[in-house]
Structures are given as C-alpha cells and as structure tokens.
Amino acid sequence: MLGPGKAWKFGDDVNTDYIIAGKYKLSITDLDELSKHAMETLMPDFSQKVKKGDFIVAGKNFGCGSSREQAPLVLKHLGISAVIAKSFARIFYRNAVNIGLPVIECADIDKIEHGDILEVNMQRGYVKNLTKGETYRVKPLPPEIQEILLEGGLVKYVKKHGRLPWQ
Amino acid sequence: MGKTISEKILSHASGKDAYAGDIVVAKIDAAMMHDGMAQLVINAFKEMGGKTLWDPDRVAIVIDHVAPSAYEAFSKVHKMMRMFAFKHGAKFYEVGSGVCHQLMIESGLVHPGSVIVGSDSHTCTYGALGAFATGIGSTEMAAVLLSGRLWFKVPETIEVLIEGNLPPMVFPKDVILKIIGTIKADGATYKAIEFKGSTVKSMNVEGRLTLTNMAVEMGAKTGIMEPDEKTRAFLKALGCREIKGFTSDEDVDYSESIKFDVSDLEPQVSCPHAVDNVKSVKEVEGREVNQVFIGSCTNGRLYDLRIAAKIMKGKHAKKGVRVIVIPASRKVYREAVKEGLIDIFLDFGCAICNPGCGPCAGAHQGILAPGERCISTSNRNFKARMGSPEAEIYLASPATAAASAVMGEITDPRRFLKEE
Numbered sequence A: 001m002l003g004p005g006k007a008w009k010f011g012d013d014v015n016t017d018y019i020i021a022g023k024y025k026l027s028i029t030d031l032d033e034l035s036k037h038a039m040e041t042l043m044p045d046f047s048q049k050v051k052k053g054d055f056i057v058a059g060k061n062f063g064c065g066s067s068r069e070q071a072p073l074v075l076k077h078l079g080i081s082a083v084i085a086k087s088f089a090r091i092f093y094r095n096a097v098n099i100g101l102p103v104i105e106c107a108d109i110d111k112i113e114h115g116d117i118l119e120v121n122m123q124r125g126y127v128k129n130l131t132k133g134e135t136y137r138v139k140p141l142p143p144e145i146q147e148i149l150l151e152g153g154l155v156k157y158v159k160k161h162g163r164l165p166w167q
Numbered sequence B: 001m002g003k004t005i006s007e008k009i010l011s012h013a014s015g016k017d018a019y020a021g022d023i024v025v026a027k028i029d030a031a032m033m034h035d036g037m038a039q040l041v042i043n044a045f046k047e048m049g050g051k052t053l054w055d056p057d058r059v060a061i062v063i064d065h066v067a068p069s070a071y072e073a074f075s076k077v078h079k080m081m082r083m084f085a086f087k088h089g090a091k092f093y094e095v096g097s098g099v100c101h102q103l104m105i106e107s108g109l110v111h112p113g114s115v116i117v118g119s120d121s122h123t124c125t126y127g128a129l130g131a132f133a134t135g136i137g138s139t140e141m142a143a144v145l146l147s148g149r150l151w152f153k154v155p156e157t158i159e160v161l162i163e164g165n166l167p168p169m170v171f172p173k174d175v176i177l178k179i180i181g182t183i184k185a186d187g188a189t190y191k192a193i194e195f196k197g198s199t200v201k202s203m204n205v206e207g208r209l210t211l212t213n214m215a216v217e218m219g220a221k222t223g224i225m226e227p228d229e230k231t232r233a234f235l236k237a238l239g240c241r242e243i244k245g246f247t248s249d250e251d252v253d254y255s256e257s258i259k260f261d262v263s264d265l266e267p268q269v270s271c272p273h274a275v276d277n278v279k280s281v282k283e284v285e286g287r288e289v290n291q292v293f294i295g296s297c298t299n300g301r302l303y304d305l306r307i308a309a310k311i312m313k314g315k316h317a318k319k320g321v322r323v324i325v326i327p328a329s330r331k332v333y334r335e336a337v338k339e340g341l342i343d344i345f346l347d348f349g350c351a352i353c354n355p356g357c358g359p360c361a362g363a364h365q366g367i368l369a370p371g372e373r374c375i376s377t378s379n380r381n382f383k384a385r386m387g388s389p390e391a392e393i394y395l396a397s398p399a400t401a402a403a404s405a406v407m408g409e410i411t412d413p414r415r416f417l418k419e420e
C-alpha cells in the first residue's frame, strides 16, 4: 500500500526538462541539491512544499523528452511515493521502475483534484481517493515489473539475487 | 505474416521468432554513454558488482554535454569517466571529439541490422542506417555493460510514407517538423516509426539522420529505415563491413500508415514551448531573434553547415544577434575548414565552438536571458531548455536559422532563393 498522501496535479506532456532542467542536471551532481529544482519550471516551490508519501498526478505522456534518470530520481528523493498518470513516455517509465519509483497508469486522472488525499494498492490495482470517497481501477503492473519495484529497483534486485531479472 | 525491420532485427538478436508485443532479451551490438549520465551509470555498475565490461570494444564513452567542463562538479564526472574508460579499455571520446550520436555514426559501430542502446533519448538517430537503436536509462545501461543483453518489448510500427520532391529551401528538418506537428508528442509512444517513400530515397544519409533523430519527439522507441545503396556507400566509406541488414516484408501489418506529400511543403518552425507546436515559418516571420544556433545531433553535419554557409556567404549577422555554429564532430569541423565554410562563418561574425552539444543541452555556450529568443537547428524547445524559463526557443532548418541570422528576425529562407 502506498500513501496516504496528497495529490500534486500536473497537465499533459510533462517533459523531463520540467521534472529536472538540463541546466541543473549538467551542473549539480549532488542529489540533495538537485532535488531542490524538481518541477521548478512548472511549480517553483514544489520541492519545499511536497511531503514524503505524496503523489504526482498527471495527464498523458508524463516524462517525455530525454532519457535522464535524474528525473525519476529527484522525485523519489523528495519522497514521492508514486507517479499516477494517464500515460507515460517509455524511457521515463523504464527508468522509474529501475530506480524503484512506482509508476501507475490510470484513466480516471480527471476525477482527482489537486490536494486530494490518495492511497494506492499496486498489487490489487486501485487508487483510492480518500477526499472524495472514490476508487479508481488502474492497470496492474506486469509481474516482471512488479518484481523489480518490490525489490526497490534494479540495483537492489541484482544485489539480492546476484543476477539480472532477465538472466 | 510478414515482419517489419524492427521485428526482424529483434528476432535475429534474441534468437526468437518475435512479433510486436513479444518481450525478448536481445544481444546488444554496441552501447554508448555520455557525461550527462555517466556518473549514474558508473555508480550503478559498481553497485551491481561489475568488474569488467561485457565487451569493451562495443562500449563508447563520450564527453560532449558539458565539454569542456564548465563546472567543477562536472570536471569530477569527466575525471571519473576517463578513469573508468581507461581501466576497462572502452572506446573513449575526449572533449572536442563531437556529439555522441555523430561519433557513433562515424565510428562504424552502427551497422544495418544491429541493436544499439545509448544513455540518451536521441540514440534513435541510428535507425537511418537500418539499425534498431533506442535510448535507455542509466541503471539499464549499467546492466548492459555487465551482460551485453537487455529486454525489449518488440514495438508495433507506424509506417510514415513521404512522397514528392522537396521544393527549394525546404529540407529534411522541415519534413520531420511537419510530421511531428501532425503525429504529435505522444503519437508514436512505444512504437517504431519506419520512414519510407521516394522523398526518403532521394535524401542523402545526412538528411535521413535528421528524420530519425527526431522520432523520439513523437514518443517513438526508434525511427528506422531500410538500408539502400546510399546507406551501404556511406558505411563503406567509414570502413564498415557489415552492411546487409533487413527490410520490411511486403505483407506487413503496420499499426498505422500515414502519408505525407511534401511537394508543396513550406519551411517549418517548431514554436515555444513544445516540439509539436509546428507552424510554417511564414506564420511567425518577423519575430526578433537574439541568438541563432546551428549545430547539434539533428543538424550539425557537413550537409547542414553547407546550407547555412550558402545563405551567410558574403554577409554579416544582423547587429545584436549572436550566431553560434558548432560542427557535430571533429571530422565535420575539419571538412568544413577544407571547404571554406568556416571562413564564411567567421566573416559572418559567428562564434564557432568546439564540437559537442553546445547550448542544446542547456549547460553552457549560449544560455538565454529572460525575454530572449533563440532560433536553433536542434531538436527540443521546452521552456528553460537553454536557460531562462522566460526565453523562447524556435526549432528550424539550417536555412531558416541562417536566414534569420542575416535579418535579425525569423525569416523565410526562400527570400534568399536567388543565391541558392
């Protein structure tokens, strides 16, 4: 179970430059420092206000653009418990799984408002909106992906099992 | 049922009879990483217990994003990369060699039918040579360095059929911008785009690379093309011997087929702050520009520099406009010197920077101030990509960028037709 946490709502096509701008990614290598600039272009005070356990809720094509793994990393570092979006860009999706940040596809994003309190059950495949008293079905993750997420990402998986998941 | 190029390549690389939707574990022919991601890759590789690279000759490590380093933090990353590359015997490209994708193409590591991964989203560029190439993240890259293998979901393929002769002053960049404006930023997510048709056939390889480079701007996993005589001649000149590759079968089931007739296409421009916000140059003509950038993995090749030089020849940049020209690689730079293009740029008043990503990556060499406008031949115009969030980036062909540099405002290059 993930959450309960507050929904931080964003629109469609949130690209990786908006999640963490290239100018920071290419000048700051310390994750504490880098995370201060997460989502800055869209919401300047996001990193100060977000709390551990909160969710990012967004429209379609979340994470489009570059392959920077710093994008899911800064969100995870700030304590985001999952990104819930209508759809994801593919590299972001793979990166998030590989670093252990849950990514959840949900068609009912429009019913969630900024500030709603959410709870997510990935295994059973639902998002509960505690503020509105509603439950939304989500696409359950393929088992291979759940396995990597449950271990906390690919590095932790390899450390534990001594092999890659596909070996 | 027939197979697409991507299905054939991934079947070949995985030893499985694979179709779209199947998950395969494919053998990787080459892997590339650059300084924007290297620290994460190297750390993950070490954490996973990596001792040796699966095949050092197939691993390219490139310093191009902040090259030369502009910050101490990145000097440390570069130092770490050198140590890693030398220790493991990987191919290493020092500051000044060029943009990673151009270097990969020139290296001969990319050939038709190969599977290539890079820790950069524009790795899809190599599809113009008939390779299956895609961008991956840093942790996955570490896994590839360890094992030489990676899982892929075999993508469905969208057929993009481009027909017609390009009108004067209309270039491959205009074609791909038009396509992105139609398919949109997420129109090809998870899919491969196969570029076909008479227009593609008549383009040189450099122009084709501009098309595949921007496939990811539609969310595609890769952009790909059938290798032909031009591809083979291009690769032979690089000393590459594996030049056969695959073609799609006649009876392939494309997930979608989209046709473009480019015989009346006008010069295109992608407007702030999204790549798919595409208009014809005419619609935005006259907007003042402060910076012009000609370069990047999209349009920094000799063909592109020639186009820009033709317009700039004998002229000078408009007062108040700074023009940054960056050849995509040292090889391109040297040829541009030999052909006299660099002289033309110098006379025009350009700042010519060392081969690398330059302002495209947003770290240095052309950061925009609030309220400024840049016209660039690169591939992304997201807000704050090149500096201030209050600056604007327009993406265009080298011809449109050069014409705009002459006039100091966004300019349709067809005004310079006489000189073509």
Ligand code: SF4
Pocket (backbone or CB within 6 Å): B065, B099, B100, B101, B120, B122, B296, B297, B298, B356, B357, B360, B361, B378, B379
């Ligand atoms: S030139 Fe730009 S798009 Fe190409 S690899 Fe460099 S930063 Fe990325």
